[in-house]
Amino acid sequence: PKLKNVSATTNGVLLSKRAKGLKAAGLDRVNISLDTLNPDTYAGICRCNSNVHQQVLDGVHAAVDAGLTPIKLNMVMLEGVNSGELNDMISFVKKFDGNVILQIIEPMDFSNNGLLMEMDIITKELESRATSVIERKMHRRKKYMVEGAEIELVKPIDNSVFCANCNRLRVTSDGKLKPCLLRNDNLVDVSHATDSEFEALFSKAMKNREPFYKGQPQDVST
Structure with a gap:
């Protein structure tokens, strides 16, 4: 990616x-x-x-x-x-x-x-x-x-605008992709992934992304 x-x-x-x-x-x-x-x-x-x-x-x-x-x-x-x-x-x-x-x-x-x-x-x-x-x-x-x-x-707390306009994907210190700053239940482990496996896991992590605080519809930046 x-x-x-x-x-x-x-x-x-x-x-x-x-x-x-x-x-x-x-x-x-x-x-x-x-x-x-x-x-x-x-x-x-x-x-x-x-x-x-x-x-x-x-x-x-x-x-x-x-x-x-x-x-x-x-x-x-x-x-x-x-x-x-x-x-x-x-x-x-x-x-x-x-x-x-x-x-x-x-x-x-x-x-x-x-x-x-x-x-x-x-x-x-x-x-x-x-x-x-x-x-x-x-x-x-x-x-x-x-x-x-x-x-x-x-x-970020109670802030739906923050969530709607977030484009970050984080990596934890132990090798897990973290789609959301405020969640730990949708991590994707890439610590032992090969290069070919990593791309699919990266896509999975991106699909796991969703606003933590949904609130009202907001302008979403690209």
């Missing part, structure tokens, strides 16, 4: 050593999970040693140098943890001259722990500060230009 774009989501810890090799292997770009610029906060969120944080930052720089761009930094904002870091993240993203985008992700953890920030609060702040707002075809989600930085909000 011909794919327009092949990307990977990573914690970035080993990326500084592997970025060039991944680019040479055909990877187009990466999403890197980075919720904070503070090493101690990072250690608390990820439950790791604080020196791991620098490895992730090194990975961001290495990915830019390797051309795995535009890089998207995935940030989940947590009340009282990293909720005051938006300005710092904007300043960090600006340093890369458009090669890095800040992507604020809606939490998918529904536990009532008091940490999850309302996306409406973040949206209103970005709208008040943005010099321009652009709607992407992908998921019909908005891009906010704030002080020279590009910021996207990813809000």
Whole structure:
């Protein structure tokens, strides 16, 4: 199958050593999970040693140098943890001259722990500060230009527009094609597939795709 774009989501810890090799292997770009610029906060969120944080930052720089761009930094904002870091993240993203985008992700953890920030609060702040707002075809989600930085909000929960305009097919770490971000009951295992078998399995995964949140009919981008 011909794919327009092949990307990977990573914690970035080993990326500084592997970025060039991944680019040479055909990877187009990466999403890197980075919720904070503070090493101690990072250690608390990820439950790791604080020196791991620098490895992730090194990975961001290495990915830019390797051309795995535009890089998207995935940030989940947590009340009282990293909720005051938006300005710092904007300043960090600006340093890369458009090669890095800040992507604020809606939490998918529904536990009532008091940490999850309302996306409406973040949206209103970005709208008040943005010099321009652009709607992407992908998921019909908005891009906010704030002080020279590009910021996207990813809000899949209870969002039929997001589902209707999604064209992603994901691969899990254990070799399964994942037709829907929010489902695990329709995965297609390709971990041991030959090249000839893979094409048929890929087609099967594509046929398994359907909107998780159906809602009302929406404009579907191609």
